[in-house]
Amino acid sequence: MAYWIMKSEPSAYSWDQLMKDGKTNWSGVRNFQAAANLKAMKPGDRAFFYHSNEGLAIVGIMEIIKAAYPDPSDKEGRFVQVDVKPVEPMKTPVTLAAIKSEPKLKELKLVKQGRLSVSPVSAEEWKLLCKMGGVKG
DNA sequence: GCCAACGTTGGC
DNA sequence: GCCAACGTTGGC
Numbered sequence: 001m002a003y004w005i006m007k008s009e010p011s012a013y014s015w016d017q018l019m020k021d022g023k024t025n026w027s028g029v030r031n032f033q034a035a036a037n038l039k040a041m042k043p044g045d046r047a048f049f050y051h052s053n054e055g056l057a058i059v060g061i062m063e064i065i066k067a068a069y070p071d072p073s074d075k076e077g078r079f080v081q082v083d084v085k086p087v088e089p090m091k092t093p094v095t096l097a098a099i100k101s102e103p104k105l106k107e108l109k110l111v112k113q114g115r116l117s118v119s120p121v122s123a124e125e126w127k128l129l130c131k132m133g134g135v136k137g
Numbered sequence: 138g139c140c141a142a143c144g145t146t147g148g149c
Numbered sequence: 150g151c152c153a154a155c156g157t158t159g160g161c
Contacts, residue, residue: 115158
């Protein structure tokens with residue numbers, strides 16, 4: 001099983017909204033590197049939900065429930081989306097500041113490549129982030 | 138609201 | 150195939 005971080009601006013689509021919806025299709029990714037990550041996802045993979053611009057924190061854990069398929073909002077058919085469902089909210093949101101101040105997370109893609117909206121997380125990083133958020137994962 | 142970083146596009 | 154210009158993202 002692989003681990004990921006997926007970003008969304010709360011004003012566009014928030015964790016609360018995902019909890020209400022029960023599941024959603026993660027569409028609108030328009031970056032080839034992020035799209036490549038989407039394509040690498042398998043059902044059962046886990047992903048953190050990160051609030052960008054406002055909040056600046058990991059707020060919950062999601063599960064990938066459907067592998068990548070074409071994003072209908074992309075007319076040229078170059079990009080894909082996956083389906084996700086919420087698993088559990090973080091007890092304590094893991095803020096970007098906290099992540100940056102943790103030396104073990106120096107290599108985290110979220111830190112090194114801030115603009116990438118879908119990025120991989122190693123198993124070690126995943127464990128640590130769960131711990132910081134007060135959840136088992 | 139500003140600005141830095143980076144990805145994408147298009148001209149050559 | 151390179152590189153400058155441009156647009157977008159996201160932290161502060």
